Amino acid sequence: MNLKTEVKSDIEIARESQMKPIVEIAATVGLSDDDIELFGKYKAKLSADTLKKLQTKESGKIILVTSINPTPAGEGKSTVTVGLADAFTSLGKKTMIAMREPSLGPTMGIKGGATGGGYSQVLPMEDINLHFTGDLHAITTANNALAALLDNHLQQGNELQIDQRRIVWKRALDLNDRALRKIVIGLGGPVQGVPREDGFDITVASEIMAVLCLAADLNDLKARLGRMVIAYNINREPVTVADLDVEGALTLLLKDAVKPNLVQTIEHTPALIHGGPFANIAHGCNSVIATTAAAKLADFVITEAGFGADLGAEKFLHIKGRSAGIKPEAVVIVATVRALKMHGGMIKSELKNESVAALTAGFANLKKHIETIESFGLPFVVAINRFITDTEAEVLALLELCRQENIPVALTEVWEKGGAGGVELAEKVLKAIDTNETEYQPLYDLSDPLDVKIRTIVQKVYGASDVEFSPKAKKQLEEFDDFGWGHFPICMAKTQYSLSDDPAKLGRPADFTVLVRELKPSVGAGFIVALTGDVMTMPGLPKQPAALKMDVDENGQAVGLF
Known part of the structure; x- marks a missing residue:
């Protein structure tokens, strides 16, 4: 890639894209005008009658997209999700996306929107990142x-x-x-x-x-x-x-919010975007209704779970999958050279400098997430989401590290090239599904005591030595068992930045103990939240929030969304 080429912003690319009327997108997966409820020309909800009709149909294959621990350098998990779906569509596969709705908090704070990026976006990105369908x-x-x-x-x-x-x-x-x-x-x-x-x-x-x-x-x-x-x-x-x-x-x-929202990608792959619990606080997955509906409408569903495999993917597999009776056929683990260099010790301001050494050191973080997915008995492919600042030496080094470990890997350039940049990844995912000989297995039984479930996650997924419970948490373990809540799965509330409960410990920390300070019952959702570290259920704004760059022009179009 030529670094001197002017890079368009996501919102500029989105504006230049030509959307099709949503009724045409619906028709590609067999939905008629009567099956959807229109929200303008380019958004719709699936009707309650449609959701009931779909229940009797066979389900397609679900592919879960997760990642390494996120860093300020960016991973692009949503971008890869969209690009992979477009790649599947380009290969002639009947495909849909199932993604979460963005929250205005991160959109106007530090993270930005959640509709993908570059030429792998869901549209209309302005609406989705703001009020959407309410x-x-x-x-x-x-x-x-x-x-x-x-x-x-x-x-x-x-x-x-x-x-x-x-x-x-x-x-x-x-x-x-x-x-x-x-x-x-x-x-x-x-x-x-x-x-x-x-x-x-x-x-x-x-x-x-x-x-x-x-x-x-x-x-x-x-x-x-x-x-x-x-x-x-x-x-x-x-x-x-x-x-x-x-x-x-x-x-x-x-009653209306429970209906999934239908939109489209730049390349017109249909997408259901619905629900958006945080993965470092809640279970980090889009709605069961949207995922199961997409599986009834398409042969392949590309879905994602928030943050790294230690959070969103673990919760998809232990909470959402169990609750809905679904499992992915394969998992994509997204990594970037930039993020791995940060996990290897580089600071963000230095990432523009080539460092194969830092990349190699940070590779340990990717290895741990691979081990976690393997422990569930699921086939996987690593997606290297290429950034324009990545050097050839760094990309080749990462590919070689994967090959040395017999890790299936594909270089993806979906941000720049859309679906065409994800064809290799799509082909390798299809191969992983076709050649898989393992069987999905949860890491704990629901009949296990709550403290055993927590210890299992902490040791097997995070790689910790052990877990420690505060006096309050110990008392709650006894109380929750007495209330009949001991059979629920665990939803860990933990920093997304580290495998540990300390956001400063990047890479693959060792010999650490996770402290559970408090438990919170989410009996309606059907899980018990274990609070660790300083995870806040109401985030704060950074010194320079993204909202400072947002505006609206004289034509009523949004400015500064990304």
Whole structure:
């Protein structure tokens, strides 16, 4: 690649692309005009009747895209997901994408949008990265309606004898706002409510987001909402949404948000984008409804899970896959020369300098994620997502490192070339599926005690020596077992930047112990969250948030989205 060539921004490339009417995209997977609900010319939702009709069809093969631990250098997992799907389409395979919806918090904060990049994007990227079809706003509203109904219950006599010191339900906002992490509400006298401590989570950390993404259908959504634990009473017994008798109202607010959103890539591959729980807090996968619907409509589904294989992929396999009864036929592990150099000790400002030594040192991080996927018994291919700053010596060195370890690998250039840059990867994924002789196997049984499940993840996936539980976590392990929650899978809340619980430990750390400081029941979602490190459920903004570069021009078009 010529480094002197002017590089267009993602939004410029998106604007220059010609979208087809969404009714034409729907027709490519056998959907008629009556099967979709239009949101303008280029967006649609699958109707409730369509989702019911699809349940009787055979399912296609699901391919999961994951990555190494992310760094500020970027990995491009969403870009590879889109490019791989376009490559499958170019090979004549009936293919769909199933991806998460972006959150406004990261979009306006530090991470940017989540629609891919370059010539491997889903469109319309401006809409998807902003308000889209309103799903996240509906989830925010349902979350806060529950909070308001809960506080009203306290105001009106507290029939359930809720201990206001032990209310665990927080309010939500789909923005990064650290000032709302801990607040006091109900000030101003008797008519203003009952004073108590409260706080906000970012919407994608709300259990309602996790519930929506794991629900099989509307009825399952309602049942899961009813099981959510919102507080404990004066006898320290859990109080649920069903006890408050408001699961019907919450379901009403979510009746449209539960329907998957249909859009398209630059190369017109159909994509279902739906739901978006964070992978370092929740389970990091798009909705079960979208993934299963895509599998009914296409022969191949390319889906992704948030952050590295230690988070999103592990949770896809232990939580989403078990809940929905699905498993991937193959896994793609995305790595970049830049990120591996950071894992090998280079700082971001030096990445433009060639360093095969740093790349070689950072290769250990990729090796650990490969070992994790192998431990599940799944075939895989490593995708080297090429950046324009990568030198030939670095790329050749990484390919050679993979070949020395007999690691199936493909150089991908989907950012620059779209689907054409992912054909080699697509062919190797198809070969991995066809020649696979292993069988998928979870790393723990649901019947294992909660502490055993946590220790299994910590040791087998992170490579830690052991796990340590705080006194509070030890007490919660006993309480949760008494409440009948011991059979749930574990959802680890951990930094995405390291295999350990310390974001500064890059590469492949060794001889470390993970501290679980607290457990949080997500009974509606159907998992127990284990909180480690300093993971925040309401992120803050950086010193120079992306929002500072955002604007709108005189024609009403977005500026500064990426």
